[in-house]
Amino acid sequence: MTAYILRRLLAMIPILFGVTFLTFAMINLIPGSPVLRLRDNPKIRPEAAIELERQLGLDKPWPERYVTWLGDLAHGDLGVSLYNRLPVADRIWSVIPNTLLLAVLSLVFALVIAVPLGVYAAVKHRSLFDNIATVSGVAMFAIPDVWLALVLVWVFALKAKDLGLPSLPVGGMVDPRGGGDFGDRVKHLILPMVALSLAQIGGWSAIIRSSMLEVLSNDFVRTAKAKGLSDRVVYYVHAFKPAFITLLTLVGLALPGLIGGAIIIETIFAWPGMGRLTFEAIGRRDYTMIMATTLMFAVLTMASNLLTDVMYVSLDPRIRLD
Secondary structure, three states, X not given: OHHHHHHHHHHHHHHHHHHHHHHHHHHHHOOOOOOHHXXXXXXXXXXXXXXXXXXXXXXXXXXHHHHHHHHHHHOOOOOEOOOOOOEHHHHHHHHHHHHHHHHHHHHHHHHHHHXXXXXXXXXXXXXXXXXXXXXXXXXXXXXXXXXXXXHHHHHHHHHHXXXXXXXXXXXXXXXXXXXXXXXXXXXXXXXXXXXXXXXXXXXXXXXXXXXXXXXXXXXXXXXXXXOOOOHHHHHHHHHHHHHHXXXXXXHHHHHHHHHHHHHHHHHHOOOOOHHHHHHHHHHHOOHHHHHHHHHXXXXXXXXXXXXXXXXXXHHOOOOOOO
């Protein structure tokens, strides 16, 4: 196990190199730069814009700047923002807990809803509940995140307030007018969490249902029933564990996917996380910030894949990581 983990960690190095190189190349080959607007501003002298470009290092060819960036990264330096000249690392570490909070709670919320829904739909195969759950799962999986987020804002914030009903906040993590307690944070978290997890609920419930139907047809399930075990023990202990292994692959990949999907959700709900930070950096052509957030997304994805493989062994002793 240890040797396998070490090999996977070493394999991450060339992958990270490729990801950062392609990202750096793409953002620099797109026309424009952070100081392009200054050049077009009649109030700014051309010499001042040229000097700022030199100070930021943008006057050098991008391959040279990439090598410089790699050298700084090797020393643990993510650089400074081209927008406000503040350290990129400080900004990322200040917002990544907010993104992880939103992503992890969305994942847990999706599992809490999807797993019982999928198991019960499989147990009640071809019943009215199964048909409704299947259609609902497909609909939830197909709804675009942007459209869903806007509908949630309209229903639970704008329309509810117009009707005099309790409404939910749609911006930030706390109420700037004096909020910040636990209840206030929970209310601000509800809508972005639901918007981020609904597609996962639809997809995962369908996968659990399908896997459970396959497992329930196996001989060991019939043997467990013949021994007189209760349906609850048969379904949720003996049958669920093999079925959950199928879901584990998608769950392991879902966390970085949720973090990446948070770019849209965090922007709509003004959630101060890494997704919103990335969106703002793209608009400002803040190259160093984009590189840092892309690097974090890549690391989280590969770490999640590795964690998924390790969890396989604990759930299925037949699997060996050699």
